[in-house]
Amino acid sequence: MGLSGILLALGLLIWLAYRGWSVLLVAPAAAALAAALSGEPPLASWTQPFMAGAARFIAQFFPLFLLGAVFxxxxxxxxxxxxxxxxxxxRLGRERAVLSVVLACAVLTYGGVSLFVVAFAVAPVAAALFREADIPRRLIPAAIALGAFTFTMTALPGTPAIQNAIPMPYFGTTPWAAPGVGVLAAAVMLGFGLWWLRRAEAAARRAGEGFGGEGRTGAKADEEELREHATTVDSFDPAELAHGGRAREGDLPPTWLAALPILVVVGVNLAVTALVLPRLDAGWLAEERWGGTTLQAVGGVWAVLIGLIAAILVIALANLRRLPGLRGCLDAGANAAVLPALNTASQVGFGAVVAGLPAFAAVRDGLLELGGGPLVSLAVATNVLAGITGSASGGLTIALEALGGNYAALAAERGIDPALMHRIAAIATGGLDALPHNGAVITLLAITGVTHREGYRHIAMVAIAGPLLSLVVAILAGALLGGF
Structure with missing residues (x-):
């Protein structure tokens, strides 16, 4: 009954999350059900392993959620x-409308801006551009998804996305782990996605299909609908976008000044990783009061945090006149970090309970013995769990919380570069996470006023098929060439 209980609990988690139930309630309920069906005490499972797993995640990563949301x-x-x-x-013009939208989203998300903020900012621009180029409105969500949900989130080295940060404590790596593998995977995702969207655009033109109805693209999506589906978001609470105010429409900063904080995030992150951390004597971290850790385990997170702090200072100082109220913006950003962090932590707590059940040993052994070695096993485990939870960060953390020690040991035993394990794990978070119940997918469709029936097929191609193809390429390249 143990394995059946785990599967039943997972099914309950998926179904209720898709129906809009809060993960804060669903995850402990599903964990208690899995424990009870396995003959374990459900209340103790909630207050002990569940909360311990959730607390560890918050302790490790809440600073990233906080500063990322404020930025x-x-x-x-x-x-x-x-x-x-x-x-x-x-600059790119209407003849390159799809590429323009993809690159705008990519620049923003690689610079550390939450994909939800990007979607709200880019959707009206995309609508105007697609209308002028007479490209079907139903392709807007896929163009945004390609730029915001894929290669900048998981593959490009140095990205401050939480998906790139989570593997660092488990493998002792930095945000720049296996840069060659990451760039190769990113090129495959981008190339495949652009090919698909060009193909879809050409097919629409042959059929005489133009932009179509206005829908709700560029308008405010229903607040209650966004609030309902924000229960599964994992980077920014979209309800906070309405708080804190925004600059007047005619008072936008020049493009170079707007891009400066993004350059600061990437540049400071790289400088700290390559120049500062290697020169630091941080043996004192081994003391009990500092958690008995090492610089290798926390340095990667520190590099991203320092980059975000520097960028926040730059954007605040450069835009004091434009910001409607600095305190209100900071408060809204801080509040926007809480729900995603707790959502993901609850999913991690669920994973901690399941990982401790006797029946999970069979699942663990089966995953570790998959043909193809640890890289294939890690990729399958992460992608499947991301798909089940509808969350890239949730699936990755559950996989590493349950099996991270095993994978680190296997990597050392077989001479696999930990940086390669990091990059494969990060890339594997993209793919099945974008199934229809994913909170980001639902929110993006709500923002753009496109239904699942109209737009999801194209999202699936650029955010599932492309990343899965790139994952295969990354694994093959890593197996042949190592973590270059």
Missing amino acids: GKLMEASGSALAIARGLTA
């Missing part, structure tokens, strides 16, 4: 995100 809110409120989107699309 995203300041980019939105100052008008910087909109200025970058307009600047890029104006």
Whole structure:
């Protein structure tokens, strides 16, 4: 009954999350059900392994959620995100409308701006551009998804996305782990996605299909609908976008100034990783009061945090006149971090309970013995769990919480570069996470006013098929060439 109980609990988690139930309630309920059906005490499972797993995740990663959300809110409120989107699309022109939208989203998300902030900023720009180019409105969500949900989130080295940060404590790596493998995978995702969207655009033109109805693209999506589906978001609570105010439409910063904080995030992150951390004597971290850790385990997170702090200072100082109220923006950003962090932590707590059940040993052994070695096993485990939870960060953390020690040991035993394990794990978070019940997918469709029936097929191709193809390429390249 143990394995059946785990599967039943997973099914309950998926179904209720898709129906809009809060993961904060669903995850402990599903964990208690799995424990009870396995003959374990459900209440103790909730208050002990569940809360211990959730607390560890919050302790490790809440600073990233907090600073990332504050930075995203300041980019939105100052008008910087909109200025970058307009600047890029104006330079590339309507004949490259799809590419313009993809690159605008990619620049913003690689610079650390939450995909939800990007979607709200870019959607009206994309609508205007697609209308002018007479490209079907139903392709807007896929163009945004390609730029915001895929290669900048998981593959490109140095990205401050939480999906790139989670593997660092488990493998002792940095945000720049296996840069060659990451760039190769990113090129496959981007190339495949652009090929598909060009193909879809050409097919629409042959059929005489133009932009179509206005829908709700560029307008405010229903707040209650967004609030309902925000229960599964894992980077920014979209309900906070309405708080803190924003710059006046005619007072946007110039494109170069808007892009400066993004350059600061990437540049400072790289400088700290390559120049500062290697010179640091941090033996004192081994003391009990500092958690008995090592610089290798926490240095990667520190590099991203320092980059975000520097960027927040730059954007605040450069846009004091444009920001409607600095304190209100900071408060809204801080509040936007809480729900995603707790959502993901609850999913991690669920994973901690399941990982401790006797029946899970068979699942663990089966995954570890998959043909193809640890890289294939890690990729399958992460992708499947991301698909089940509808969350890239949730699936990755559950996989590493349950099996991270095993994978680290296997990597050492077989001479696999930990940086390669990091990059494969991060890339594997993209793919099945974008199934229809994913909170980001649902929110994106709500923002753009496109239904699942109209737009999801194209989202699936650019955000599932492309990333899965790139994962295969990354594994093959890593197996042949190592973590280059």
